[in-house]
Amino acid sequence: MIRIVELVKRFGTQTILKGVSLQVATGEVCVLLGPSGSGKSTLLRTINGLETFDAGEIHVGDISLPASEGTARQNALLQIRRRVGMVFQQFELFPHRTVLQNITEAPMLVLKMPKEEAVQLAKQLLDRVGMLAKLDARPESLSGGQKQRVAIARTLAMKPDAILFDEPTSALDPHTTGEVIAVMQDLALDGQGMIVVTHGMQFARSVAHSVHILHSGRIIESGTPEKIFNAADQEITRRFLKET
Ligand SMILES: Nc1ncnc2c1ncn2[C@@H]1O[C@H](COP(=O)(O)OP(=O)(O)OP(=O)(O)O)[C@@H](O)[C@H]1O
Numbered sequence: 001m002i003r004i005v006e007l008v009k010r011f012g013t014q015t016i017l018k019g020v021s022l023q024v025a026t027g028e029v030c031v032l033l034g035p036s037g038s039g040k041s042t043l044l045r046t047i048n049g050l051e052t053f054d055a056g057e058i059h060v061g062d063i064s065l066p067a068s069e070g071t072a073r074q075n076a077l078l079q080i081r082r083r084v085g086m087v088f089q090q091f092e093l094f095p096h097r098t099v100l101q102n103i104t105e106a107p108m109l110v111l112k113m114p115k116e117e118a119v120q121l122a123k124q125l126l127d128r129v130g131m132l133a134k135l136d137a138r139p140e141s142l143s144g145g146q147k148q149r150v151a152i153a154r155t156l157a158m159k160p161d162a163i164l165f166d167e168p169t170s171a172l173d174p175h176t177t178g179e180v181i182a183v184m185q186d187l188a189l190d191g192q193g194m195i196v197v198t199h200g201m202q203f204a205r206s207v208a209h210s211v212h213i214l215h216s217g218r219i220i221e222s223g224t225p226e227k228i229f230n231a232a233d234q235e236i237t238r239r240f241l242k243e244t
């Protein structure tokens, strides 16, 4: 579904991604781990087209993303953003809209879904993330965990093939973290493809199909959770996991 080949990303004179290759199959739950500054957010942002890149390839299904700005890239992004959603650490809900409106907006605008159908879908998704009761609330009145569950429902409304999660629980307290992880586990077990950057090792252990260790802009090791957590080949991986 997602295929990244030898991706290179620079900011100024600094090379942040130094040839990252990664493949994510349909329905695969892929967890990305690595120390702060290793390039995890940059990788997700580049896949979703929030950053241009300097070399390598990004393919989503049969769409190839051109590396630099231009019409071809804009056209590819329109298609890629329908297939790949993103959930951020800071939720990024529309503050002046209700919970329901936050979710119906994109399907109506981008997918041209009729309003009634979009509302129906939004209610179903809010129910799924345990937020149906807050349908008419404004984001500001919600807890962090509630906001994040709404943000997940908003992403799901586009029926993405894959969702990129960038530390979705790192701004949350332990209790609300649990609520959000439960929702993500439910989606994962239901076959939702995703790439997840998280410090939640329990999530990685329980539902990941593959775990990748990013270190200084390179994936130094990949494998099943059993392999990575119990018998990693790389000393750097073992040390990193011990420290987290
Ligand atoms: N827009 C930018 N301009 C310049 N440098 C950037 C930019 N975004 C990220 N960087 C640099 O790229 C490197 C990787 O950052 P990135 O945010 O991808 O790391 P990360 O692995 O997500 O870290 P964390 O775990 O702290 O979120 C860092 O050195 C960061 O300072």
Ligand SMILES: [Mg+2]
Binding pocket: 040, 041, 042, 166
């Ligand atoms: Mg980050």
